[in-house]
Amino acid sequence: MKRVSLIVILMFLLGASSSSIYAQYYFGRNKIQYNSFDWHILKTEHFDIYYYPEMREMAEIGAAAAEETYTFLEDKFNHNINRRIPLIFYSNHAHFQQTNTTPSLLPEGVGGFFEFMKGRVVIPANGSVYQFKRVIRHELVHVFTHSLHYRVLKNHRKLNHPSLPLWFVEGLAEYWSIGWNSETESIIRDAVLNNYLYPTQYIYQIQGTFLMYKEGQAILKYIADTYGEHKIIQLIENTWKTERFSNVMKLTIGVDYKEFDKEWIYSLKKNKYPLLEDHDLPEMVTNKITEEGINTKPAYYRLNGEPYIAFISNRIGYSNIYTKPLSDVEEKIKPHVIIEGERSSEFESFHILKSKIDISKHGVLAFVSKSGETDVLYTYDIKRDKILKSFKWDKLVSFSSPAWSSGGTKLAFTAINFAGMSDLYIVDVPTGKLFKLTNDYYDDHDPVWSNDGRTIYFSSDRTVFGEYGNYNIFKYGLESGEISFITYGPHNDLTPSLSPDGKYLAFTSDRDGVFNIWMLTLNGSEYRLTNTENQLKKVTHFTTAAYDPVWTDNNSIVFTAFENFSFQIREQEDVVETYEQIAEVTVDSMTLPNSFWTIRKLDGKSSAERVKYKPKFNLDIAQSQVSQDPIYGVSGGAQLAMTDMLGNYQYYFLIYNNAQTRDEFWKSFNVALTRANLSRRANTSYGLYHFAGRYFNMYDDFFYERMYGGYFAVSYPLSVFRRIEGSINIRHSDKYWYFDDYSRKALLFSNFMSYVKDNTLWGPTGPIDGERFNLTFGNTIDIQNSNVNFYTIIADYRKYFRVSQQVAHAVRLMTRYNHGKEATRFFMGGSWDLRGYPRWRIWGKKLFLISNEFRFPFIERFIVNFPVGGMAFSSIRGATFVDVGNAWDDKLSDILGSYGLGLRFRLGGVLVLRYDFGKRFYLQNAQKPFDPDTFSKQDGLFHQFFFGWDF
Amino acid sequence: MKTKSNYKRLSLLAIIMGTSILLFFGCSRIIINPEMQEHQLLPNWKLAGGNPQRTFNYPLAVKPPLEIHFIKRLPAAIDRNIIVVDSVLYFGTQHEHVYAYNIVTSKKIGKKNMEYASTCAYVDHQLLVAERYGDKTLHSLNLYNNDWMWQIDAGDIESEPLICPKGIVISALYNHVDLYTIESGTKLWTFNTNDQIRSSPAYGDGKIFFGCDDGAVYALDESNGKEIWHFQTEGAVEATPAVDLNARLVLIGSSDFRFYAINMDTGNEVWSFRANGQLLNNAAVSFNNVIFGSTDNKLYCLNIKNGALRWQYTCESVISTSPLISGDIVFLGSLDQNLYAVDLSSGKKIWQYKTHGRIRTNPVAWGEYLAVASEDNYLYVFKSVEKKEQGD
Incomplete structure (x- = not known):
């Protein structure tokens, strides 16, 4: 998922004026500067x-x-x-x-x-x-x-x-x-015990x-x-x-x-294997609720009397919120997606490992999603499949773990404000009125309501042990505003959950090494830490970890289990009976009553000075190169990139020369200077350039062109997935065609507008889900001599249909259209578009391309071991494809195509090697494309090796 | 018949050959003229610490303020110790060379190619070179004729050679301490430890003392290498002990943040002092004072008899060298790039100089000169301004 940089736009602009360059990466998601920070x-x-x-x-x-x-x-x-x-x-x-x-x-x-x-x-x-x-x-x-x-x-x-x-x-x-x-x-135990x-x-x-x-x-x-x-x-x-x-x-x-x-491994085995004597792997002693992908943050509800759970999962690559019947312990029924994430600006991210979800007794789901500049708190009616309300507030940036009151009219949640402070809040859902419960440095998490709505239990680091990253369970009396300890000690007690009858509080704690589920009794009397009335007991004895316990109304707890380096939802049954049968009681004794920790800030010992930020630039990249080409000869040059400390302002400088004799030096001088401003939501860049030298393309043959001018470009992201781009380019162009012995001067003015969308999900070698498109309109005109005047339309749409976890069907529909005086040609052919044909050997002012490709895994992973070490390679993927298209100037006479098989091999993370083989075919009458008499195909097979991502 | 052009060609060839030979031989030689001993009466600094007791105490005072006498930039970083003998500076670099410079004239006398990083000590007319790594790691160079007298495999050496009455003691990295003869490099005895050794050995009254990564300070009999005692600390001991023969103490810091005074005869702790950082460098000893630096940025001066703190001085960063006592001045280098001069009795800073980089090479004095090296390969030689003013 590459972010489009303005340099790519520059390359595109420059290419659009001569031969066409449609780089593979003119899509991409957007990094949005929502806020203008006063640094x-x-x-x-x-x-x-x-x-x-x-x-x-x-x-x-x-x-x-x-x-x-x-x-x-x-x-x-x-x-x-x-x-x-x-x-x-x-x-x-x-x-x-x-x-x-x-x-x-x-x-x-x-x-x-x-x-x-x-x-x-x-x-x-x-x-x-x-x-x-x-x-x-x-x-x-x-x-x-x-x-x-x-x-x-x-x-x-x-x-x-x-x-x-x-x-x-x-x-x-x-x-x-x-x-x-x-x-x-937990992770090391899991790795050792699960090999x-x-x-x-x-x-x-x-x-x-x-x-x-x-x-x-x-x-x-x-x-x-x-x-x-x-x-x-x-x-x-x-x-x-x-x-x-x-x-x-x-x-x-x-x-x-x-x-x-x-x-080392022997010592780990010695240490971890004995755990199995009195601990268990979660999968061996609990009911399986989910199996594939990462599944977390369960919430329990009943629908038409049947028990269900909702949870967040990334099982298909995108994170979604799912529901499934709780009784389906073998996952025979595929979980049902109720909210799709990571494909639209409303639901960019559900914070899969951080934010819980909750469902009221009326079947209304409360969840948090990143949506643009901040998080948004949503309520969603599961039965009616409808978003009911959404909440966001100025100065509150991130939310997590909304929890319904028993009446289903209030939500408690954690929010981080603009200053970075995390506190507890309540929102009255009907009115949207917001109440702030805490206001301090401490991190308060995972609130849950008492049945009478007067108390909120939550996890917080406001204990004296919080300085060392420890959390205890607290209760907040809504009428008194008082906060008091429920648990106490140098460990982490998280995600409290109240039983339906209000008698028991379950939570997850790592007080004996890893997170397991613990319970205590809330017996209604004044709670004191030093007595045993609360009957604090450890209910599960997993080797790895259990998180996010949630009560059902059937004496069971659903929770997230960590095992096999994944998170799955599991169910522990007969919880109360298990709890009652446990003899051992743990007592938390408060040794330092009402102790909170004081957060250290800069004191008098450290000197500090505050100044307003002013951008200062230093060199990021300086590189030079010399190259030799059998046709163009030797060229050499350098490029520099400078940015400020925050990366908001960037300068790029390029200089090179490809003169073959001293006389040609100034004629072959190339220089470009670009300044980009990324500090605001609209990213802008502008620059000046002078390019001169000999060029070649299959249509123009050899020509010399000298161009100098300037440009301005802007890219405005509408969301993470969509943006509008515009550019203006004005340049003097002096072009001479060698073989035609013809020259042309022009003062060219180009302007382009593009609308881009990209919400694709990528596999190892290219997209496998989502869609992306680029729609561009432009015009290039010679405002001095009227030698050039053409308009440009580019429409490139790609859709990826997910067949299974790793299998996808990809479709590309593309057309490019230049029309007018000295309209430039588009080029096609090669591994990146019309496969089976020589690269860039098909050209015309107009082109179209339709590609269908079926992508599937071939070799999952392989390792090559050498005497001095080894290398691991991620997957080799396969593809079957059919491409049809052509380019023409005036009339489309025939249609070219190819079909075949391909292999893609990802090397080193950024380079994908491609191999395709198949047959070319021809439809010799474009007016009758389905006439079998006009159909012919190549004898033998073509073979193409190249590099590059899947389209 | 030889023509003029032939003569020219032959002359050119001779010049080229002669220059090549000179360059070739000049590339790897250190030769000292035995008659060029202008400063024989000045105390020399023949090994790290100045003497076998490693007290880092130079008997003459190099008084600040100091001015730059010369600066040299070498191709590689200078190793941890410099020695000065008869006006010649000898030091190894961390890459392949040993150098000799005249401290008075600043002229390079020569350099010797080695295979790896190395350090030096001097005995008679021999330059002992200990290499940090490689097949042959202990070498003896005859300084009069540039010949290797002997070269042996003494194991990887991260410490400094010790010259004691019975020969050369080397604490090798991989768990052994050995005694060699000066004349031939013959091993006389070996003592094995349980862990690696980075601490350099010190000598006192027939005993060899050193620290070890196993946390212990050892005392061996110089004559046979047998253990007399060992003293256990709580952390690895990388520092080199200083031996105070008057107080009969072995003084050494440990990475457990403590500085120990150990009875050199019995191995019992006499006192210890807790700093706030690791103690990785040697201490300096002068009369009743022991002075050492720590990674807590402080230079400590303690009463040698009871370990009571006399004063402490704080630098801007880790004190990364052993202190050097010169008269009533203490010189030290720090990672903050400064060379400091501190008054021995009060601990007050008298002078400082900011170098090009972090200082990890121990300062060394000779006559009116002070030499130190900093990162990025700089060698500094200072001269006392006061002396010069007196001479004017």
Whole structure:
């Protein structure tokens, strides 16, 4: 899913004036700058912290955390960073997704990043101060690791040595920011007990995945525990001695990858296997409700008396909200989609791992979706299949976990405001009136109502242990406004859920290592933590983890189970009986009554200065190249790219020359300067250029053209999926055709407008679901000599019909139309459009193309092992196709086509190799395309090798 | 018959050949003229720490303010220690060379090609070169004729060679300490440890002391390499011990944040002091003071008898070198790129100089000169302005 950059527009514009360039990537989703941030810089001892005034407090919290982390890491690494480190903060993830510091669209799973070119660290807050600090530490570990490693190699003049392996880099960042926690423990247990743990020898097969992060963390912990923490830095310091990291390990801790795997995996097995004695895998002791994909956040309801659950799932690639009968434990009935996500601007994202959903007793679903600038809270009548209401408020950006009151008229939920603070709110659904329950730094989550509507139970880090990222369960008395502890301790108690009769409170807790379901009794009396009346007991004993427990009205709890590196909905039956039979009671004793933690901000010890942000530019890319072509000879040039710290303003400079003699130097001089402004919702760019040189295309043959002029372009995103683009280009064109010995001067004025939509879902080699189109209108006119005057229409529509998880039927309908004086030709032919025909050998002022392709998996994954290491390749996919089309100037006389089979092989993440073979066919009378007498086909087969994504 | 053009051609060829030979031999040689010993009376700095007790204490005072005498930029970073003998600076780099420079004239005397990073010590007219990695890691170079006297495999060496009465002691990275003869490099004994060794050995009164990654400080009998005692700390010991013969103490820091004073005869702890960071570098000893730096950015001065804090000085970043005591001045380098001069009695900063990069090479003094190296391959030699003013 590539974001269209204005450089592509420039290329398109320039191409449209000569030969046509219809690059494969003129679709793409949009990164939208909804907000215009008034950036300031907070300068501390070691950091330049970029923030906007609304989040000033969060910035100061982050600044204090950053300085504290800097001191910590300076000691750990015995190293420092001798430049100021730019930290760019956003108050929430929705704002973070607007950042121009990276051109990529940022998915929800990205919690922050360290960017090498400018050494920037970009981090969103997410409502939890602890998590914010943890991510700051994670990214600063990267900064220190990168700096120390670079220094070691530079001192020894070994800069050609490879980078540190990614598992080490990310594992160290996780280990030194988290240490060890229940999430990591769950994942490692799951990997060991379900036999998918990757040894270090083969960890490249999960390169870049979350599992790699966690395994890296586990490896670093093992090295520290077994060999000493000092060995971690020694591993970095020894990288100058040898290129292979396996050998670095051998030199440092005495074992290479193979030997290390043996002892590490053995120690894991020794530690995890005994768990099975008194713990179970969730799939062995609970009812299966879902099986495919990731399925989370269940909600229970009855429809026509039958028990149902609703949940969020990405089983087809897009996230949707589904329902299914609870009794269908073997998933014989396919879950029914009630809300489609990730294809329209109303439902961009349901926050699948973060936000719960809830259903009232009247069958109304409450859920949250990202919708444009902020989240929106929706209510939806399941029976009538209708959105009832939607809520959004100024200054509230992100919402999560709406919960109905028992009467079904109020919703409690968590919201993060513009400043980055997470608090509890209530909305009165009929009136839309909003009430704020809490107003502080603490992260308050997952509210649930008591049956009498007077109390809200929720999870919060407002405990004294919150400083270390721990959450306890609290209750909020709506009449008194008082908040009191329900649970207490240095662990995480999350997602409380009240039984239908109001007697029991179930929640998930990691107090003994991983998340399991716990219950306590709410016996109505004044709750005291130090007695045993609440009968707190552990109800499940899973080896991995259980989240989001939700009561049914049938003495069971549905929940999300983590197992086999996936999330599935499962049902635990006879919960109350199980609870009553458990003898062991846990008592939370409050040792520090009413203790909350004070969040540290910058104090007097750290000096800080605040200034308004003014863009300053530095070089991002400077590269030069010299090339030699048998026809055009030698050319050489350079390009530079400069941006400001926030990536909002960009300059591109291109210079090259392809003169073959000294006389030609000025005639062959090419230079272009572009400035782009991405700071606002409408992205604009403008530039000047001078291009001159010899060109060739199949229609014009060899020609010389000199063009100089300027352009202005704007791209306005209507939503993540749709945008309007416009451009104006004015240039002087001096063109000479060699073989015709004909020259033409013109002052060309072009203007184009495009409407683009793209909501496709991509598989390994191209789109497999959704649709995309590009509709462009334009006009090019010679305003001086009237030598050129043509208009342009381009319509390119592509639709992908999902047949199954990995199988899709793709259709492309495309037409391009130039009409008028000196209308340029479009070119067709080759692996990217009309297959079987030589690349760009068919041309005309008009063209059409219809493609049908059936895409399916062929080889899922394969690994090649060499003596010195291995490489893992993702899938080889297959295709069957039929293409028809042609290009013409005045009259379409015949239709060309091809059919065949193809293979696509994704190499290295960005390069797709293509091989097609089949037969060409011809319909020799375009007026009678179905007349069999006019049909002929090629003898033999064509074979085409090329590269590029599927259309 | 030879023509003029033939002569010209032959002359050119001779010049080219002669230059090539000169360049070739000039590329890898260090030769010291034994008669060029202008400053024989000045104390030399023949090994890291200045003496076998590694006290980092130079008997003459190099008084600030200092001015730059010369700066050289080398092709690679300079290793952790520089030695100065008879006005010649010797040091290894982290890539393939050992250099010799005249500290007075700033002229390069020569360089010697090695295979990897290396460090030096001096004994008699031999330059001992310890390489960090490789097949042959301990070399003895005859400085009078540039010949290798011997080259042996002593294992990878991350520490500094020690010259003691019985020979050369090397603590090798992979778990062993060895004694070699100076004349031939013959191994006399080996002592094995349980973990890697980065700490350099120090000598005192017939004993060899060193730290180990297993957290212990060891004392060995110099004559036979047998363990006399070991003292366990809570973290890896990378620092080199300093030995105070008067107080009969072995003084050493550990990565467990503690600085220890250990009885050199019994191995019992006499006192310890807790800093707020790791202690990875050597301490300097002067009279009743022991001075050391920490990764908590502080330079500590303690009473050597009881470990009481006399003063502390805070830099802007990690103190990354051993302190050097020169008279009543303490010099130290930091990752903040500064070379500091601090008053020994009060801990007050007297002078500082900002270099091109982080300083990880220990400062060393000789006569009126002070030498130190910084990142990005810079060698600095300072000269005392005060001395110059006196001479004017």
